[in-house]
Amino acid sequence: MTSQDADRPGPAGASRRSKITPEREREFFDAVLEQIRTCGYDAVTMEGVAASTRCSKSTLYRQWRTKPQFVAAALRSSARQRFALIDTGTLAGDLREAARCAGEWSPKDTTLFQALGHAVQQDRELAQALREALVDPEIAALKEILRRGVERGEVDADNPALEYVPAQIFGVLRARPVLDGCNAGPDYMLRFVEAAVLPVLGLE
DSSP: OOHHHHTOOOOGGGGSOOOOOHHHHHHHHHHHHHHHHHHOTTTOOHHHHHHHTTSOHHHHHHHOSSHHHHHHHHHHHTOOOSGGGOOOSSHHHHHHHHHHHHHHHHHHHHHHHHHTHHHHHHOHHHHHHHIIIIIHHHHHHHHHHHHHHHHTTSSOTTOGGGGGHHHHHHHHHHHHHHHHSSOOOHHHHHHHIIIIITGGGTOO
16 A cells, blocks of 8 residues: 555545644645655654644545645745745845755755656656746746846846856755765855856856
């Protein structure tokens, strides 16, 4: 039996949603994401989350009929454009600040990516929710940072390196734990951007 089978809900009537406060919902979402980071996706059950948040598992099943749906909802609720707040006035300054910020939140995000690695390959909704929460908003914000740099004349619009900046930043965040056994922290990310990103854009 898979973990999803173990978490399978009861009759169709159990899908009726109960009324919970936004604060209580946030507590459920935080609990399931933290348990995934700590224990791995397969080890997390609706029963376990219910116990840790002191609610009945039927409450969770009424809101989200399966564990994948519950986790997908938790991921989407945590989506935010952290890079979107960055605007130092220069492209080099924005990229340095993006690197520093990415290094600050990478441990939690990288752990979540790793813990969900196999599950997202098996569940399309889960994979989409992960992208919507942790990938797409930040890529969109990075592209906006680059667009402003082009608009200000700091980098040529036809510079071929522009296309690869998001992949560079996200790639090193995911790769360093595998290559070096540790996360890419703020200092590491700043050094990376200064050595590998700014030079190819013609920036200092």
